[in-house]
Amino acid sequence: MMYDVDDDILRLIYTSTDMSTAVCLRKSDGHFQTFPYNDPSLNAFEDNVRLLNPAIAVKLSSAAIRASVSTLPLYEQKIPVGEGTNIQVLQFLEELPSVQRDQCAAFIREDSCLIVWEDKVDLVIDLCKDLEARVVQNLRQYEHVTTVPGNDQKNVEVFHGQKMEISDDFVLENGSRQSCRPVALLAPIYNGIAAAFAIYFVSTGIKTLLQEYARDGETLRFALCSTIPFTICIGLFFCTQMILGLAMLFGPTSQYQKNSLYYSAIKPPPNPDTDRNLPHITIQMSVYRESLEKTIEPTISSIKKAMKTYARQGGSSSIFICDDGLSTLGEEDIAKRIAFYAMHDIGWVARPPHSTSPDGFKRPGQFKKASNLNYGLALSMKLEKHLDELYKYGETDSTTGESLEERALKSAIEEMYNESGNQYTPWASNAKNLTIGEIILLVDADTVIPEDCFRDAAREMAESPEVAIIQHESGVLQVAHHYFENGIAHFTRRINQTISLGCANGEVSPFVGHNAFLRWSAIQDVSFFDIPACMTSQIGVRKYWSESHVSEDFDMALRLLNKGYVVRWATYAQGGFKEGVSLTLIDEVARWQKYAYGCNELLFNPLVRWPVSGPISKRIRNFVWSNVPVHYKLNVLAYMFSYYGIAASGLISIFNYLFLGLSPSVDGFYHKSFEVLLACLFVFPALGNASLIILEWRIGRRSLLMGALDQLQWIVFFLLFFGGITFHVSAAILAHLFSYKMTWTSTSKEVRGTTCWKEVARAIKCFWYSFLISGVFVIVVIVMNSNTVPVEWRISAKDWAGVVPVAAVAGCSILMPLVLNPWILKLVY
Structure with missing residues (x-):
């Protein structure tokens, strides 16, 4: 008999676990090899593993496993293997293909054994040993069961090193809990x-x-009052940060350790009613052209845990993936992705690529994520509609093995094809995972999530039916570890910490578009029917995410809040949720431009629409006059105006x-405004x-020392960054105003x-206009200070009030693309 690497793997797994009786390894699609070889008694095991189709499956039998199965009452369908966790029990081995696959294990009554499977071969040994230890521990617990009278023991959580008691709101007779959270009132005061x-x-x-008018009677200076609204708007964000900074220095801190209406510092306590009827959770992920091996696969691995x-x-x-990049890849990469999705039991939808031809397929929106999610959800809704019709007429799975879900998916694909004028067919597969559960976890392609987070979300959603979104505070998932990524990672952590502090004070939680649990019924409640003016084929299409706004997540939050729902910020995962950050300066500047464009889009109409619709957009008018808390309006407006301050x-x-x-003379009013500007630029950081x-x-x-070292090391980095992005943020705002897409x-x-050298060329291509503007003003400053300019027109370099700000902006704009690029600064060849 010829031996290969697979034989070594089979023997290693078989000998590494003392209680193994058989190991079955997938060598290729549909072909498995079982060890020990040539054992007819293992044919049924291999046949059923083949239908389940994992990468590896192990059949375990030990005294502890046999005792657990043999002593189990016939009506029991699960065996506990730890606090709150159970393993399913099957009567016969033939039931294995229809097992709940995500549990990665199942007890078999007939054979008194435990079947363990994994999609990664290298993980199965540790999984077998872990389950065996859990089974043994469970038996020992039953041997030493004691009952402690009283129920006054309180749950304890830890927040930033401090212990906190969980106070139950109130418990109903059936064991369910009802939320009765207070509203923190510090944020309204601070704002x-x-x-x-x-x-x-x-x-x-x-x-x-007024004082100057009293002296000289000149009324023309009152024209300066026209700048007052702009000064208030731009100064509002900085005043907010000033008050928040003082509050962090001298204000109360107990609110950071308590749950409130918009903030969860402590995970929800066990809820027997909810725990017996846990809802189905759909993990929805939007994907483009990310690397399958480096990005998508690690994310899926985290989600599968x-x-x-x-x-x-x-x-x-x-898992439900909306793959916008699949149809744009080469044939080999397409086959790899589809095989990967099939191996991990992932449902996926892919729409046709964007076409520039007049009759071609169009992916709506300037940022395609919203239309990508809408396309996937539209197909899912059609699938559920056809599935309901099949159930209504009493249809059953066909004799050929095709399930009702697959038949419904074919009908849904055909319906979308017909709606496109018989031109464009969506790609989709794995129909049973394309239906939407009660809760959606929205993640990006570069994400890590905690292993135990779904049940907490289900409990909190059940506890607080008014909550539509639970937005988790995210840590940072780093891949490059160079100083630019480290700096942006530090900034991301700080922003998330600041949001946590604000929500603990009573701010309404933001929705950042990923690492968030969404209540599907609430998302449906605020959906709308889009009627684009130039797309007759899309008339009456139900949309969940706004395709006409760059900030589709902010638009979603506003619609939910206007409907009376709550968006809540959660920190009890303790950084278990992680998100990727920008790896290059160009990506980070583009991100800031996107945010600035989105804010201007929400605040103002393009100039061309001002004669008809006025300058202020309908969306922000509705928001200002909505019934959301006033302090939230101030906070949102202050955030939006901060981009105008930068620009x-x-x-x-x-x-x-x-x-x-x-x-020749400068009004005192201007000096006062300039003092405020200097305070914003230098005092607040x-x-x-x-x-x-x-x-x-x-x-x-x-400690103070560690905190100071962590914060102060990045001051120069961010002075360069925020001093250098001003023209790019201005460009994004002007692009929207002048209808440039x-x-x-x-x-x-x-x-x-x-x-x-490649990065230098890329920097010139992306930052040419900031180089040009800054270079011109460096020359202007030099020339205006030289003897070539008449004395009466000369601007001395000693006039620091005028020279320092323009020199700082010009210097930062020139240095930022060079100094904040690791490949340029380190002269990487």
Whole structure:
């Protein structure tokens, strides 16, 4: 007999587990090899494993396993293997193909054995040993069961190193829990004070105008009052950050350790009623052209671990991928992806590629994620409609083995093909996993999730029926570990920490579009029927995500809040959810441009529509007059206006240089505004860093020294970054105002091979206009300070109030693309 690597694997697994009686390995699709060889008694085992189709399956038998199965009452369908986790029990081996696959294990009564399977061969040995240890431990617990009277023991959680008691709201007779969470009121107070400060700063300028008018009677200066609304708007975000910084230094901290309406610091307690009827959870992922091996496969591996845990807790889940890149790949890559999806039991939908021809298929939206998700959900809804019709007429699975779900999927695909004018056929497979559960976990292609998070989400959704979204605080999934990714990772962590602090104070949670659990019924409740003006084939199509907004996640949150739902921020996963960050400066600048474009899109109409619709968009008018909390309106508007502050900094510095240098006199009102600008530029970064360092020390998260080292090492990095992106944010805002369509694809998820010279060429291509503007003003500053300019027109370099801001912006804009690119700075050839 010829031996190969597979034989070595079979023998290794067989000998590594003391209780193995058989090992079955998939050598290729539909072909399995079983060890020990030539044993007719294992034919049934191999046949049923082939139908289940895992990468590896092991049949285990030991005294503990036999005792667990033999002592189990006939009515029991599961055996506990740990707190809150169970393994299913089958009567016969022939039931294996219809088993709940995500549990990766099943007891067989007839053979008194345990079948364990895995989709990764290298994980099966540890899985077998872990399950055997759990079975033994479970038997020992039954031998030493004791009953402790009383029920006054309280659950304890840990938050940043501090222990906290879980206080149950109230428990009903059937064991279910009802949420009765308080509303934290610190955020309304902080936002109100911030708004008052913004108004106060502007009022000092008005006071100056009145004083000057009293002296000279000049009324023309009151034209400067036209700038007041813009000054208040731009200053609101910075005033908010100033008050939040002071609150972190001197304010209360107990709210960070408590649950409130918009914030979950403590995971929900066990709920017997919910735990007996755990809902189905659909993990929905949008995919483009990411690497299968480097990006998609690690994400799926993380998700499968969570699915396994949830299955053993009594729940069910499935993966639904909306693959926008599949139809754009080569044949070999398409085959690899489809085979990967089939191997991991993944349901997937792929739409045709975008076509520029007039009659070609169009993927709507400037950022295609929303239309990608809508396309997948539309096919899913059609599938469920046809499936209901099959059930209604009493249809059953065909004798050829085709399930009702597959028949419904064929009908749904045909319906979408007919709706496209018999031109475009969607690709889809694995119909049973294309239906949507009660809860959706929305993730990106580069994501890691905790192994035990599904049941917590189910409990919290059951506990709080008003909650539509549970947005989890995310850690950072790093792949490159160079200084640019490290800096952006630090910034991402800090932003998430700041959001957590705000939500604990009573801010309404943001929805960031990934690592969030969504209540499917709520998403359906706020869906709408889109009627595009130029796409007659799309009239009356039900949409869940807005394809006309770049910030589709923010639009979703607004619709939910207007309907009375709650969006909640959760931190009890303790960083178990992780997201990828930008690996290159170009990707990060594009991300900021997308956010700026989206904010301007929500606030203003394009200039061409101003004569008809006015400057202010209908969406923001509806938001301002909606019934959402006033402090949330202030916070959202302050966030949006922050992009205008960044965009205006470059233009204002240029105007400031020319105005202060050439104007014969400067009104006192302007000086007051400039003082506010300087305070925003220089004081708040110092306060922001200091307040976060001290707060982390106050709540016991880290020492002052470690916090200071972590924060201060990145100051220069972010001075360069935020000083250098001003023209790019301005470009995005102006692009929307002038109806210039900017488009974005998904950011790069893998480290690519490159060189210094390629990156220099790429930097020139992407940042040419900021180089040009900055270079011109460097020359202007030099020339205006030289003897070639008449004295009366000369602007001295000693005039720091005018020169320093424009020099800082120009210097940062020139240096940022060079210094913040690791390949350029390190001269990588």
